[in-house]
Amino acid sequence: MTKQKNPLPAQWQQNQKAAKATQIAFDMDEKFQYAIRKAALDAGVSPSDQIREILGLSVTKRPKRPRLTVSLSVNDYELLAKKYQLSPEQQLEIKKHVLDDLIQFSADT
Secondary structure (H helix, E strand, O other), rough: OOOOOOOOOHHHHHHHHHHHHHOOOOOOOOHHHHHHHHHHHHHHHOOOHHHHHHOOOOOOOOOOOOOOOOOOOOOHHHHHHHHHHOOOOOOHHHHHHHHHHHHHHHHHH
């Protein structure tokens, strides 16, 4: 029985190539970072895609879920539970209240 050279499905092979990419970070003045982030936001793309666009590199055109993220610690859940009069274990309910607060913030600005 002969082993195949690359037994992974084609899609996995593509992901394997992407995993080999190297991420680089740029330390630059806040006004330059702001300009790039604002351009990305205005274009509806990620800052990373905006940088690729600026550099003339290819940009993945697949649709991305527009979402915001925040990391919450156990202590954060306890504080939010108290704020919303819930128990810290009711994380889904807390998330719903947080979403309402974020929507209200957006409507007020």
